[in-house]
Amino acid sequence: MKKQIELTDDEFTKLAVAVAGLPFIRPTKWETDYLEDVMHTVLNFHIQEPVVINALNFFQLQVQRQQHINDHHQLKALLAKFPNDRNGNEAAAMFLWSNxxxxxxxxxxxxxxxxxxxGVTDQPSLHAWIKTATFEGDFKGKVKGLGIAVWEWLRIRCGIDALKPDVWVINFAKRVVGKRISEKVLVDTFGRISPLVGESLSTIDVTIWYYEKLAMATDDNPELRLIAWNMLKNELEAKLREEVLREFNWQLILDERQRLRFEQAGLMILPDRSLFGETVPGTTSASIRQSSWEKGLQLEMLIQHETSLPLPLFQKLQENLTEQHWEASNEPYFFASLDLQEDMKMTPPMTIAELAEWVTQLVRGAVKGLRRSPPSIKPQDNNPLL
Known part of the structure; x- marks a missing residue:
């Protein structure tokens, strides 16, 4: 047997520190059934994610719902209709997964x-078995082609706190310590790291999956993101003092620095009175926000009024906003959102000068959203949104 390469104390420390510095996200808890877990076990490794998703969706919609294949014995009976050779298995794959x-x-x-x-043929028996089973004693070598990463993935899906040593975890550890670590050693090592950083293995697992998949360690600079947000705030404050918007007193509030690094956060833009004129009193607020890092730090602009608008005003406004690709609703209050088609992911090679130019373009779009005025509305209406 090939000897497992252990980590030195220095390497273990490097890995633990790198894990402690991750922007943790919580795993999603999902309701699954036995056949879904079985399908994930044989499909969801070393195949591109869209292919897996399409296969699982096809099985659920076309096989489970249409063909009423919903338990272990029905699935085995169906497979028995196809010869256990390449042609037969290919036909079975087309029937079950459309691939x-x-x-x-x-x-x-x-x-x-x-x-x-x-004795495992349904969800209760699967859960009962896997709670006490181990990889070495109960699964290793039992199903040719399925290894420890698949085993740990099945455990996670059954509600057990675990980490799967897939390519993302392997690459993360290799980048930190400078060498490839075996799957078994990774499982043991992260089991030691989990209590040190105060996070569950499942949380570490899903965080590393997104962190590596989105190349956050190499393609993002959160410190540069903080600079970008402050640039945006300062330049927008200056722009809001110009033209029709200078009639308002504006307060701009930037979220806390730590939140701006990786969380859903951004800039609140608060006028001193309603943006819809004296006939629509109340509080209006606007904001520019980034999505959380695992969702790509996508930027959107939001405008909200505490009440719904008079229907004629909303209809005229909605027509104008639709032309500018906004989405708007008026119940139970007015709300509009615009995908800015940008994100706050900061590539490390970007210079401050390049960043300033990008921020200027972003501010132009934000101001345009606040002051657009079609010819059908009289200037004295003082409605910069129209």
């Missing part, structure tokens, strides 16, 4: 046979 991944049908047959041999 030609015939080797995954081979895995599916083996997995179902193994589960049946240990």
């Amino acid at each position: 030609r991944h015939w080797t995954r049908i081979e895995l599916l047959r083996r997995l179902l046979d193994f589960f049946e041999s240990i």
